[in-house]
Amino acid sequence: xxxxxxxxxxxxxxxxxxxxxxxxxxxxxxxxxxxxxxxxxxxxxxxxxxxxxxxxxxxxxxxxxxxxxxxxxxxxxxxxxxxxxxxxxxxxxxxxxxxxxxxxxxxxxxxxxxxxxxxxxxxxxxxxxxxxxxxxxxxxxxxxxxxxxxxxxxxxxxxxxxxxxxxxxxxxxxxxxxxxxxxxxxxxxxxxxxxxxxxxxxxxxxxxxxxxxxxxxxxxxxxxxxxxxxxxxxxxxxxxxxxxxxxxxxx
Amino acid sequence: xxxxxxxxxxxxxxxxxxxxxxxxxxxxxxxxxxxxxxxxxxxxxxxxxxxxxxxxxxxxxxxxxxxxxxxxxxxxxxxxxxxxxxxxxxxxxxxxxxxxxxxxxxxxxxxxxxxxxxxxxxxxxxxxxxxxxxxxxxxxxxxxxxxxxxxxxxxxxxxxxxxxxxxxxxxxxxxxxxxxxxxxxx
Numbered sequence: 001x002x003x004x005x006x007x008x009x010x011x012x013x014x015x016x017x018x019x020x021x022x023x024x025x026x027x028x029x030x031x032x033x034x035x036x037x038x039x040x041x042x043x044x045x046x047x048x049x050x051x052x053x054x055x056x057x058x059x060x061x062x063x064x065x066x067x068x069x070x071x072x073x074x075x076x077x078x079x080x081x082x083x084x085x086x087x088x089x090x091x092x093x094x095x096x097x098x099x100x101x102x103x104x105x106x107x108x109x110x111x112x113x114x115x116x117x118x119x120x121x122x123x124x125x126x127x128x129x130x131x132x133x134x135x136x137x138x139x140x141x142x143x144x145x146x147x148x149x150x151x152x153x154x155x156x157x158x159x160x161x162x163x164x165x166x167x168x169x170x171x172x173x174x175x176x177x178x179x180x181x182x183x184x185x186x187x188x189x190x191x192x193x194x195x196x197x198x199x200x201x202x203x204x205x206x207x208x209x210x211x212x213x214x215x216x217x218x219x220x221x222x223x224x225x226x227x228x229x230x231x232x233x234x235x236x237x238x239x240x241x242x243x244x245x246x247x248x249x250x251x
Numbered sequence: 252x253x254x255x256x257x258x259x260x261x262x263x264x265x266x267x268x269x270x271x272x273x274x275x276x277x278x279x280x281x282x283x284x285x286x287x288x289x290x291x292x293x294x295x296x297x298x299x300x301x302x303x304x305x306x307x308x309x310x311x312x313x314x315x316x317x318x319x320x321x322x323x324x325x326x327x328x329x330x331x332x333x334x335x336x337x338x339x340x341x342x343x344x345x346x347x348x349x350x351x352x353x354x355x356x357x358x359x360x361x362x363x364x365x366x367x368x369x370x371x372x373x374x375x376x377x378x379x380x381x382x383x384x385x386x387x388x389x390x391x392x393x394x395x396x397x398x399x400x401x402x403x404x405x406x407x408x409x410x411x412x413x414x415x416x417x418x419x420x421x422x423x424x425x426x427x428x429x430x431x432x433x434x435x436x437x
Binding site: 006007009010011013014015016017018019020021022025026028029030032033036037 | 271273277280281285286288289292293298302305309310313314366367368369373376391392422426
């Protein structure tokens with residue numbers, strides 16, 4: 001592919017050739033150059049402006065990044081803190097609940113019904129509904145079983161057991177219990193009659209409920225409070241006994 | 252001493268031209284314009300269009316004069332700008348496309364011993380398609396290598412070779428016709 005002879009000839013002749021451009025050509029170039037010169041002074045200004053803008057953009061982006069970064073880190077801190085505050089609030093709520101539980105119970109000393117009601121309320125507040133439902137269901141089931149058996153003695157024995165439990169919880173009351181043996185016998189007989197008349201359901205329910213609820217409350221309350229409560233319940237139990245006896249006597 | 256003196260004078264003029272000295276610019280223009288128009292005429296048949304391309308190329312010469320590093324010859328630097336301007340004109344304005352065939356035959360034309368005038372040579376080159384013309388001018392007249400031509404035109408080296416081969420074939424046939432005509436007239 002070496003250049004051929006005729007190509008060498010071509011090259012020599014073409015390189016020697018000179019074509020004179022028209023006179024207008026320089027005028028046109030002159031005009032173009034002067035136009036370019038007019039533009040030139042603006043060019044450095046533009047470049048300066050552009051460089052300034054560049055720095056502005058860089059600064060703006062830097063500030064933007066800082067803002068975003070600070071916001072991000074603050075969010076993280078908040079996210080860490082929020083559960084703590086919630087815990088505190090929850091604790092406060094729990095404390096308030098406890099206080100609310102304590103206050104009404106302490107105020108009501110006398111009547112049994114109110115106490116039971118409070119116990120129920122406290123149980124409602126403290127114990128989960130599911131648990132309550134479960135306990136109620138189990139109670140109902142047990143009641144049904146009892147009804148099917150219809151053994152009056154069994155029910156009376158349950159009552160006895162309850163009494164025994166209460167008595168074991170506080171030994172000084174045993175004396176009182178022994179004193180009231182006669183009354184107890186009468187109560188039993190009366191109760192068996194009532195049970196026969198299908199008036200047992202509500203009573204048995206109330207008793208079982210009260211015990212269960214009391215147990216639940218006992219677990220949650222302090223020892224001193226528990227003792228107080230037990231004493232109160234015993235008192236109230238006696239009053240209930242008396243009331244039932246009176247009613248039975250009337251009947 | 253004369254050469255050194257000339258070189259120093261040239262650098263002086265270039266410096267002045269960089270500072271937008273119109274007289275210096277005109278000196279450079281008047282020194283090279285006729286040669287450069289000849290270069291442009293190799294690529295562009297229309298003399299007016301060739302002149303237009305030359306003017307725009309001279310504008311590029313003056314705007315980029317500060318980038319001239321005084322290493323090679325100043326004429327060569329201007330010439331390269333001219334050629335590039337011609338190529339871009341042909342490629343952009345005339346949308347010249349190169350057939351991407353890599354077929355080329357190495358043939359020797361050494362037996363052809365032309366004794367043509369410049370006008371005849373230009374006539375032969377003008378007859379070539381723009382693609383062939385560019386590659387032939389760059390290879391045979393400017394002395395670029397195929398890989399350089401491929402870079403300048405954005406084509407494969409093989410395409411450059413095949414274009415040159417086609418151009419040579421065409422020129423060969425044209426030369427034989429011309430010779431016959433010359434013989435006939437003589």
